[in-house]
Amino acid sequence: MKRLTHIKAPAPSAPHGFLMTGPMADRNVRRNAMRQFGNTVLALTAGMLLGTTAVQAGGNVEVLHWWTSGGEAKAVGELKNAFEAQGGTWVDSPIAGGGGDAAMTALRARVVAGNPPAAVQLKGPGIQEWAREGALNDVEDVAVAESWDAVLPPVLAGIMKYDGEYVAAPVNIHRVDWLWANPEVLAKVGATMPTTWDEFNATADKLMAAGITPLAHGGQPWQDATVFEVVALGVGGPAFYQKALVELDQEALTSDTMVKVFDQLRKLRGYVDPNFSGRDWNLATAMVMNGEAAFQIMGDWAKGEFLAAGKVPGVDFLCAAAPGNGYILNSDSFTFFKVEGADELEGQKLLASLIMSPGFQETFNLAKGSIPARIDVPMDKFDICAVKSHEDLAAATAANALEPSMAHEMAVPRTVRGEFLDVVTNFFNSDMSSEDAVKALSEGIKRAQG
Numbered sequence: 001m002k003r004l005t006h007i008k009a010p011a012p013s014a015p016h017g018f019l020m021t022g023p024m025a026d027r028n029v030r031r032n033a034m035r036q037f038g039n040t041v042l043a044l045t046a047g048m049l050l051g052t053t054a055v056q057a058g059g060n061v062e063v064l065h066w067w068t069s070g071g072e073a074k075a076v077g078e079l080k081n082a083f084e085a086q087g088g089t090w091v092d093s094p095i096a097g098g099g100g101d102a103a104m105t106a107l108r109a110r111v112v113a114g115n116p117p118a119a120v121q122l123k124g125p126g127i128q129e130w131a132r133e134g135a136l137n138d139v140e141d142v143a144v145a146e147s148w149d150a151v152l153p154p155v156l157a158g159i160m161k162y163d164g165e166y167v168a169a170p171v172n173i174h175r176v177d178w179l180w181a182n183p184e185v186l187a188k189v190g191a192t193m194p195t196t197w198d199e200f201n202a203t204a205d206k207l208m209a210a211g212i213t214p215l216a217h218g219g220q221p222w223q224d225a226t227v228f229e230v231v232a233l234g235v236g237g238p239a240f241y242q243k244a245l246v247e248l249d250q251e252a253l254t255s256d257t258m259v260k261v262f263d264q265l266r267k268l269r270g271y272v273d274p275n276f277s278g279r280d281w282n283l284a285t286a287m288v289m290n291g292e293a294a295f296q297i298m299g300d301w302a303k304g305e306f307l308a309a310g311k312v313p314g315v316d317f318l319c320a321a322a323p324g325n326g327y328i329l330n331s332d333s334f335t336f337f338k339v340e341g342a343d344e345l346e347g348q349k350l351l352a353s354l355i356m357s358p359g360f361q362e363t364f365n366l367a368k369g370s371i372p373a374r375i376d377v378p379m380d381k382f383d384i385c386a387v388k389s390h391e392d393l394a395a396a397t398a399a400n401a402l403e404p405s406m407a408h409e410m411a412v413p414r415t416v417r418g419e420f421l422d423v424v425t426n427f428f429n430s431d432m433s434s435e436d437a438v439k440a441l442s443e444g445i446k447r448a449q450g
C-alpha cells in the first residue's frame with residue numbers, strides 16, 4: 001500500500017491505513033517525498049512537456065460529476081470534447097450541487113442498484129473507502145505505460161492508488177484558502193486586500209458603514225465549512241489545522257484557538273447579506289463580480305466563474321491568499337468503478353489516459369481555475385492567481401504547511417466531515433456561543449469516531 005507523503009496523518013484511529021502516523025515517520029516520509037519530488041522535476045525535460053500519450057481510441061464512458069456552474073461546465077466540456085475527438089462516446093451524468101454532496105448520494109444509490117457509472121468525480125479518502133468495498137477497477141496498465149508515478153506529486157499519487165495500483169486519475173490542484181475581491185468596491189472605502197483577519201474586519205466595518213455587503217456567501221453546509229477551515233488555517237496556523245482538522249486531536253479541538261476560530265466566524269456572519277441562506281456559491285461569486293459585495297472566501301473554482309464571464313484577474317477582480325500561512329489542498333479526480341464490457345473498459349482507459357495527458361491538464365485547468373496535477377506542465381499560459389498558487393504550493397510543501405481540505409473531502413472520513421458541517425452550520429445560523437460550538441464539535445467528532 002502506498003503511503004501519503006506531503007500531507008500528514010489523521011488520527012491513528014481514522015480508518016486510513018495509507019496515511020502516515022507519528023511525527024518521526026512523518027518527517028522521514030516528508031523528507032523522502034521532497035527528495036523524490038525534486039528528482040522528478042530534474043528528470044523531466046522541456047521536450048517531454050506537451051507530448052501526447054498512447055492509448056488507442058474508442059470506448060464508452062458514463063461520467064458522474066457535479067460540475068454544473070458556468071466555469072465548471074466549461075472545464076468538463078473540455079474533457080468531453082477531447083474524449084469524443086478520440087472516438088469515444090461520452091454519457092454525461094451531472095448532479096447539480098456545489099461541493100458534491102448530492103453527487104455522492106446519487107453515487108451510493110447507483111452502486112447499491114448494481115449500476116455504477118464508469119467514471120465518477122470523487123476524491124481523497126473517499127477513493128480508498130470505495131476501493132475497500134471492492135467497487136473499483138484499476139487503470140494500472142495505463143499508469144505504468146505512461147509513467148504516472150514520475151509526473152505526479154507523491155501526495156497525489158498516494159491518494160489515487162489502492163493496494164499500489166491506480167484506481168483514479170487526478171485532473172487538478174485547487175487551492176481552498178483564497179480571498180476574492182472587487183477592486184472598485186474596495187476603492188469606495190479606500191481599502192486594499194487585507195493581509196490579517198483584523199484588517200479584514202476593519203475593512204468590512206468600513207464597507208458596512210458605507211452600506212456595502214462585505215462578504216458574499218452562500219449558506220450551504222459545505223460553503224460554511226469552507227469558510228470555517230480557511231479561518232482555522234488563518235487563525236491557528238498549519239500546525240493547529242493539522243492537529244484539529246486532520247488528526248482530530250481533542251486537545252486542539254477544545255483549545256482556546258478553536259474558540260478564536262469560531263469568534264472570527266461569528267464576525268464573518270455579521271458581514272453577509274440577509275439573503276445568504278441556501279445561495280449557490282457561483283451566485284455569491286457573481287455578487288463580487290457585479291459589485292454587490294466586496295469579498296468572497298472560496299476555492300479557486302471561483303476564478304473559473306470570473307474567467308467564464310470574461311473578467312481579468314488583477315483588473316476586474318483580485319485574488320489573494322486568505323490571511324494566514326499555509327495552503328489548503330483540494331484535488332479533483334475521476335475514479336473508475338467496476339463496469340463490464342469491452343467498450344466500457346476501453347472507455348475507462350481512454351479517459352484515464354486523456355485526463356493525465358499534459359495538453360488536457362493545461363486546457364482543463366485554464367478553464368477550471370485550478371493548476372495542473374502533473375508537475376511538468378508549463379505555467380506560462382496561466383494567470384497571476386494560478387502562478388501564485390503554483391509558487392505557494394511549493395513554498396507550503398517545503399515549510400510543512402500544506403494541509404488537506406476537510407470541507408472538500410481530502411482529510412477525514414465522510415462521517416467526521418458530517419460532524420464538522422453540522423456544528424459549523426448550526427453555529428452560523430444561530431446565536432450559539434463559540435464555547436458551545438467547540439463543545440459540540442468535540443462531542444460530535446468523538447461520536448463519529450465511535
Ligand code: GAL
Pocket residue numbers: 066067072097098099100174281301330331332408
Ligand atoms: C469542490 C470541487 C471543485 C468545485 C467545487 C464547487 O469540491 O473540488 O472542483 O467544483 O466543489 O462545486
